Amino acid sequence: MSETTTSTEGRTFSPPEQITAQANVGPDVYDEASRDRLAFWAKAAERLHWEQPWDEVLDWSNPPFAKWFVGGKLNVAYNCVDRHVEAGHGEQVAYHWEGEPGDTRTITYAQLKDDVSRAANALLELGVQAGDRVAIYMPMIPETVIAMLACARIGAVHMVVFGGFSPDALASRITDAGAQVVITADGGYRRGAPSALKPNVDEALTRTEGVRSVLVVRRTEQDVEWTEGRDVWWHDLVDRQSPEHTPEAFDAEHPLYIMYTSGTTAKPKGILHTTGGYLTQVAYTHWATFDLKPDTDVYWTAADVGWVTGHSYIVYGPLANRATSVMYEGTPETPHRGRWFELIQKYGVTVLYTAPTVIRTFMKWGEDIPAGFDLTTLRLLGSVGEPINPEAWLWYHEHIGGGRCPIVDTWWQTETGAHMITPLPGVTSLVPGSAQHPFPGISAKVVDDEGNELGDDSTGLLVLTEPWPSMLRTIWGDDDRYVDTYWSRFGKNVYFAGDGAKKDADGNIWLLGRVDDVMNVSGHRISTTEVESSLVGHPTVAEAAVVGASDPTTGQGIVAFVILRGTAEDSGDELVQTLRNHVARDIGPIAKPRQIMVVQELPKTRSGKIMRRLLRDIAENRELGDVTTLTDSSVMELIKEKLPATPSED
Ligand code: PRX
Numbered sequence: 001m002s003e004t005t006t007s008t009e010g011r012t013f014s015p016p017e018q019i020t021a022q023a024n025v026g027p028d029v030y031d032e033a034s035r036d037r038l039a040f041w042a043k044a045a046e047r048l049h050w051e052q053p054w055d056e057v058l059d060w061s062n063p064p065f066a067k068w069f070v071g072g073k074l075n076v077a078y079n080c081v082d083r084h085v086e087a088g089h090g091e092q093v094a095y096h097w098e099g100e101p102g103d104t105r106t107i108t109y110a111q112l113k114d115d116v117s118r119a120a121n122a123l124l125e126l127g128v129q130a131g132d133r134v135a136i137y138m139p140m141i142p143e144t145v146i147a148m149l150a151c152a153r154i155g156a157v158h159m160v161v162f163g164g165f166s167p168d169a170l171a172s173r174i175t176d177a178g179a180q181v182v183i184t185a186d187g188g189y190r191r192g193a194p195s196a197l198k199p200n201v202d203e204a205l206t207r208t209e210g211v212r213s214v215l216v217v218r219r220t221e222q223d224v225e226w227t228e229g230r231d232v233w234w235h236d237l238v239d240r241q242s243p244e245h246t247p248e249a250f251d252a253e254h255p256l257y258i259m260y261t262s263g264t265t266a267k268p269k270g271i272l273h274t275t276g277g278y279l280t281q282v283a284y285t286h287w288a289t290f291d292l293k294p295d296t297d298v299y300w301t302a303a304d305v306g307w308v309t310g311h312s313y314i315v316y317g318p319l320a321n322r323a324t325s326v327m328y329e330g331t332p333e334t335p336h337r338g339r340w341f342e343l344i345q346k347y348g349v350t351v352l353y354t355a356p357t358v359i360r361t362f363m364k365w366g367e368d369i370p371a372g373f374d375l376t377t378l379r380l381l382g383s384v385g386e387p388i389n390p391e392a393w394l395w396y397h398e399h400i401g402g403g404r405c406p407i408v409d410t411w412w413q414t415e416t417g418a419h420m421i422t423p424l425p426g427v428t429s430l431v432p433g434s435a436q437h438p439f440p441g442i443s444a445k446v447v448d449d450e451g452n453e454l455g456d457d458s459t460g461l462l463v464l465t466e467p468w469p470s471m472l473r474t475i476w477g478d479d480d481r482y483v484d485t486y487w488s489r490f491g492k493n494v495y496f497a498g499d500g501a502k503k504d505a506d507g508n509i510w511l512l513g514r515v516d517d518v519m520n521v522s523g524h525r526i527s528t529t530e531v532e533s534s535l536v537g538h539p540t541v542a543e544a545a546v547v548g549a550s551d552p553t554t555g556q557g558i559v560a561f562v563i564l565r566g567t568a569e570d571s572g573d574e575l576v577q578t579l580r581n582h583v584a585r586d587i588g589p590i591a592k593p594r595q596i597m598v599v600q601e602l603p604k605t606r607s608g609k610i611m612r613r614l615l616r617d618i619a620e621n622r623e624l625g626d627v628t629t630l631t632d633s634s635v636m637e638l639i640k641e642k643l644p645a646t647p648s649e650d
Helices: 017-022 028-035 038-045 076-090 109-125 142-154 167-177 198-206 276-289 310-321 339-347 358-364 390-400 479-486 528-536 574-587 612-619 635-639
Strands: 004-007 010-013 055-061 065-070 093-098 106-108 133-137 157-161 183-184 185-190 192-197 214-218 231-233 257-259 269-274 298-301 324-328 351-354 380-384 407-410 444-447 458-463 495-503 509-514 518-521 524-527 540-550 557-562 594-600
Touching: 004 310, 010 109, 028 038, 028 390, 038 055, 038 093, 038 276, 055 351, 065 276, 076 109, 076 142, 076 310, 076 495, 106 109, 133 167, 142 157, 142 183, 142 257, 157 167, 157 540, 167 183, 167 198, 167 269, 185 407, 192 198, 231 380, 257 310, 269 276, 269 351, 269 509, 269 594, 276 444, 298 310, 298 339, 310 324, 324 339, 380 390, 390 407, 444 495, 458 509, 509 518, 518 540, 518 557, 524 528, 528 557, 540 612, 557 612, 574 594, 612 635
Parallel strands: 093 324, 133 157, 133 183, 157 257, 183 214, 214 231, 298 324, 298 351, 351 380, 380 407, 557 594
Antiparallel strands: 004 010, 055 065, 093 106, 185 192, 257 269, 444 458, 458 495, 495 509, 518 524, 540 557
16 A cells, blocks of 8 residues: 655555455445434444344433334344354354464354354253353353353353453452353463463352352363362253254343443443444444455454453454454464464464554564565454554554555444444545544544533544444443443533543544553553552552553553551562562452552642652653642652662563
């Protein structure tokens, strides 16, 4: 693709002709959507199979509680699997799955239909009913997808917990969601070794009540403890079930899943997604943003199913569009740093979707690695999870995309369910580093602190001013927190995303990161309070303050400042390691602080509020900003004296 103009922000790239000529959506789509937004989404919904049509596209009579496709009924699993088999595509591959050790499984749509039906029958045998919550704590194996679809098929609400989360995190989510069944595995492969999951479930279940069954997939063949009457092997229960199951149609607003995400307090929020609107928008955006061609593309979202990206763009979007996908169990450096490129070459991947943190890691490893593989099948690249810096964008474009693939930088959130701001590959002239324009049918604006819309060339807060089909419906069990968190700052009709944003002189939107106490580490959300409350949970810590400091690879790194209890000894490195491991055990390895500094005091305002801004200045090695509101400005000098020369890394 050619570099065409120079904007104030830098270079722009016009869409390549061969993409534009055959793109699923052209420039008219913006006009069409702005002429009649609801008609546009209704047309997108018609791409699905509805057992009963809806009476009304949107009921927004009680904001911020939306109902989309009111009165309509559909089955998500039928839409993702059965209808493609019925249309004669049973032999098409749904997933090329590759295990980290190199074992492979090829799963066609026909096989997926049988497997999902068997798993649905198994859940019914376990007494799971529509509306019940099922926790899924799994590695990246096909059974994870099968389990999710089996839940959807019978109307059970799945609640996937990322396999890297701790027993505590799992237990609190199980309690909050009221899950009665857990689906897990003995373990999965990560970084060249089996990593156990079942012991974490066993431990979690000592801290929560109400789980009556644990369904266990055998993956790594590690030894597992067994609780008779509660634990059951997947191969014992699921394999003997009938591959026939008649899907029931559920209301468009029937709950589909809960996904926990960090907010500004220590307690994660259970984001609730429902059936019809969610599937409509994930399917449509997957088709439009990635220009997905079901007959020829080999699509790969290189993310974990344990995050919303996996839900929307490994499972529901691709399957609803009859995509052939790649699914990979392990890490990019196992057994060598070219593993991803080897997979692209092996399966002929045409569309790759991943996070900037991975791209920056590849940059660090060097361009020789991708250069050693045939990546010429790639035609489109995507980015998600955090702002992609122009340097990483250009590297991705050149060294992975061979200079010919458009990059779609997609801004969205667990809460939004699907893409909200993104270029369209056949339409948009790309500006590296900017997510650019609201998706058709989406109304995103940049406003000032009072909620006034800002024009081009200004910086403010990102808001969404119209409801959208795949929006969260509430926070599980906490409608008030839903209203307070997202719909109170600018009133009940305006969704406050929590991100800062800038509009450039050409009207492109640039995302500037979180404006609240949420950190973004390698594209994963972690709240500062969550880490602080873990630290003060350790017997040696009296007080803790945590900030996200910018990090060249992970976007942000977690930096903690702790004051020890009077009796605790500062044993230097050893204590710091103990505390880092404590947080990793408590929350999960992704929350392990990059750096912990033991200090005597924390900088506080006269009203007792910790001044994170100053701590961030320290963590980022900057000159200190204004210290005049501190109770005691010498505190900062004391902290600076204690700074270690280099941050710890592992
Ligand atoms: O800050 C934004 C950032 O990730 C947050 C959402 O995180 P999560 O719910 O975990 O979902 C991640 C995957 C959708 C947002 O509030 N974010 C996500 N995508 C982008 C982004 N920031 C800038 N550019 C993006 N493309």
